[in-house]
Amino acid sequence: MKITVKSSRYYFSPVLLILSVLFSCDSQKKESELDEVYLNSLSSYRETLAEKSRMEYLQxxxxxxxxxxxxxxxxxxxxxxxxxxxxxxxxxxxxxxxxxxxxxxxxxxxxxxxxxxxxxxxxxxxxxxxxxxxxxxxxxxxxxxxxxxxxxxxxxxxxxHPEAMNFKGYHWFEPNAEFILDGEFIYFDQPLIEEVPSTLDFKENSVFIGQVKFNYRDETYTLDVGEEGFTTFADETSADQTYGAGRYLYITLPEKNGPVQVDFNYAYNPACIFSEFTTCKFAPPQNRLPFKILAGELSDPIDTGMAGVH
CATH class of the missing domain: 2.60.200.20 (Tumour Suppressor Smad4)
Structure with a gap:
């Protein structure tokens, strides 16, 4: 069920400013090899996920x-x-x-x-x-x-917690220029509140402030996007190569309707892959993409003995 609520327009935040630097790359090189600056930025991002924010979940x-x-x-x-x-x-x-x-x-x-x-x-x-x-x-x-x-x-x-102390991270797809996509972001006139499934025994509300539209192999797709450019999505790798309920991604949003970049190399696992004690919202039906996104974080851990959650 979707409910329209009155709210002011959402603009840039410090989080988005950081993400815009982190996610930066030269869009003109998408069809050629990714440059060293991009690869170093992506590598740093992956290490941060494994070494810092993820420790809390495994603890x-x-x-x-x-x-x-x-x-x-x-x-x-x-x-x-x-x-x-x-x-x-x-x-x-x-x-x-x-x-x-x-x-x-x-x-x-x-x-x-x-x-x-x-x-x-x-x-x-x-x-x-x-x-x-x-x-x-x-x-x-x-x-x-x-x-x-x-x-x-x-x-x-x-x-x-010994599992956290020994954790080395999850495997990732190789950086893939094919999944750095140009898109257009359109703000909704008013934010939408939608009930989405979660790891808890009840549905939780998610707030969507707009929609990103992008093309992949001559087809047009959309994702509903939440505050600060956060979105959840599932694709045809879900429950096979990647986490079954989908993955998370941040998109750097413009101040008003305009072009954006959707870089699936930065797609990452939700907290619930690490522990049954986390809480996660899953991808809504409209954010389930009918193709394989061969980019971002995988669901198999690196040499830790952890089975992961699939």
């Missing part, structure tokens, strides 16, 4: 739903509402309860570290207006809270 040890109508005690003891079955995790971490307006976490008598380096023993968050909280850390473990359509979750990480 996850659990995701637990929080219920507003009860006191959610957290720890390893069987009498806890949220029993964390993990070696070396604290016997008692604390308790989460809800008021009509807030989510409140109270530790089990210890101080934990917040994102700004300060110490605290309680957290109070509003029940609306946020997607993910900051991280809170105690020893080798950290945790944060998720808000998904009014459903709340606790997610816990082990910063010494």
């Amino acid at each position: 996850l040890i659990g995701r637990y739903q929080l219920f507003p109508d009860q006191q959610n005690y957290i720890g390893t003891r069987p009498d806890k509402a949220i029993m964390v079955e993990y070696e070396d995790f604290p016997e008692e971490l604390g308790m989460v309860h809800f008021t009509p307006d807030s989510l409140i976490f109270v530790s089990a008598g210890f101080l934990f570290e917040t994102a700004d380096g300060s110490s605290d023993s309680t957290v109070q968050l509003p029940r609306t207006g946020w997607f993910r909280s900051e991280d809170y850390q105690y020893g080798r473990f950290s945790w944060h809270f998720l808000n998904r359509e009014g459903n709340f979750f606790l997610r816990i990480r082990d910063h010494e």
Whole structure:
């Protein structure tokens, strides 16, 4: 179901400015060999995914739903509402309860570290207006809270998780000039909200601000695009060579309707390929492309013993 909502036009953000540098290449060379500057940029991007942002996903040890109508005690003891079955995790971490307006976490008598380096023993968050909280850390473990359509979750990480420490990344297709495509981006008159499938037991809302149109082998295709140029797509490699539910991609957007570049060499796996404890939105039906995109990240890991999620 699509719902039209009133909103102001979305323009460049600092994220897009960074991406525009990262994704830069000479479009005149698309039919010849990719130049060294482009290849170095792509290589740096891949290393960043494997060495930095992905560590968090592989460090996850659990995701637990929080219920507003009860006191959610957290720890390893069987009498806890949220029993964390993990070696070396604290016997008692604390308790989460809800008021009509807030989510409140109270530790089990210890101080934990917040994102700004300060110490605290309680957290109070509003029940609306946020997607993910900051991280809170105690020893080798950290945790944060998720808000998904009014459903709340606790997610816990082990910063010494051996799988994360040994992770080398996933294989990629070889850089492929055929999948650096010129397109045109058109902003919707008003952003659209659409329910899309996710890894959770309910559909989540995605906001689409416009559509990119591009040609591939004399056929025209489109992708609906979200805020900051983020899009999810699936293609005929999905569930075979690449992750089954699709991949993610950023497109550097113009300030107004105009030309863009769609570079599928930068397509990457969603977080849910790494862990069952992540949350991922899947590609909507209109973003399923009827051909193979032989570019971007693959679904088989590099020499780690990880099976991956297909």
